[in-house]
């Protein structure tokens with residue numbers, strides 16, 4: 471009986487299925503990312519229509535049309551190096567009637583800050 475050693479060249483000839491190539495996966499990921507970006511954009515557009523009501527004149531406005539007023543509060547100096555700096559405070563917005571409204575009574579709206587038309591930083595000392 472004669473034994474023959476067969477050297478397989480299967481591995482060299484093996485080609486991955488297209489679905490298992492890096493090019494395919496990169497392409498699929500680009501598609502998913504494009505879909506995700508589109509969904510986020512559409513969701514943002516809906517959230518920009520979130521209404522806030524002026525406590526002074528009663529008018530309702532979409533946040534996407536408003537300026538978000540980022541207030542800051544001042545921390546007085548203490549000890550040698552402590553304090554003497556500003557901290558972000560509550561969010562507010564200004565109605566077309568000219569009055570400023572606070573956002574604290576509308577839970578979650580401060581998280582939508584980036585969807586306002588503008589953001590204005592305000593530094594006011596209360597003394």
Ligand SMILES: [Zn+2]
Pocket residue numbers: 524525526527528529565566567568569
């Ligand atoms: Zn108003």
